[in-house]
Amino acid sequence: MDKIREIVLPGDEIDLMGNKPGNGIYIDNGKAYVEYLGIKTIKSGYVNIIPLSGRYQPQKGDKVIGKVVDIMPSNWAVDINAPYLAPLHVNDTPWKVDFGDTGKYLNVGDTIIAKIMSVNEVKQVWLTMKEPGLRKLEGGHIITVSPTKVPRIIGKDGSMIKMLKEMTDSRIYVGQNGVIWIDGSIDAILKVVGAIRIIEKEAHIIGLTDRVKDYLSKNKKGD
Structure with missing residues (x-):
C-alpha cells in the first residue's frame, strides 16, 4: 500500500526509515547508499532502486x-x-x-x-x-558489466578495485560505460573476472568486500 518514488543518484545516502535494503542499495559502515541511478521505491517493507536504464548513458567527462x-x-x-x-x-x-x-x-x-x-x-x-x-x-582481456555495477566494482574511494589489483598483481581499468580491461597472468585474469562476477551478483549484500577478499585468498596460485 505505502509506496514512495523519487529519483536517486549513485552514492546518495538514503534513510531506510525502518525498512530493509533491497535491490540497488548497499550498506557501508552501517549506512545505506544508492548503487545506481534509478527510482527509489518502498514496498512491503523493502527499499528498492529501480534502474532508469541498464544501458550506458554517456555523460560529459566520463x-x-x-x-x-x-x-x-x-x-x-x-x-x-x-x-x-x-x-x-x-x-x-x-x-x-x-x-x-x-x-x-x-x-x-x-x-x-x-x-x-x-x-x-x-x-x-x-x-x-x-x-x-x-x-x-595493448593486450589484456575485456569483459562487460552493467554500468550500474561500476560504483561497487570501484568501491568507496577506490577501495575495491585497489584490492583486486593488489591481490592478483594485475592491471585493471574500469570504464564508466561498464567495459573493463584486465591485464596480467592467465590465473590473475581468471581471479579478477571471478571476483567481478561475485560483485555483480552480490552488490547489495552486506560484507561484500570480505566476501571478495575471501574468494581471492582461497583462489591464490597453488591453493
Missing part, C-alpha cells in the same frame, strides 16, 4: 573503454556500449594524423581509453584522447 569499429579519413567510429557509436576526430588525439592516414594509428578492433568530450541534446557523443592516461590499450 572515461570509457571503447572498440574501434570503423575508420574514416578524419575520424574513427568507436563502440562505447551506448545507444550510438561515438566519433573520435583526429584533432582530438595526441597524434598528428594526416588526412586519410587514420588506419596507421588506430585500426578496426583496437581498444582505447577515451573521455566523453561532449554530449548533445540527442545523445550524440564526441570523444577525446588528448588528456594524460587516455591511450590505446
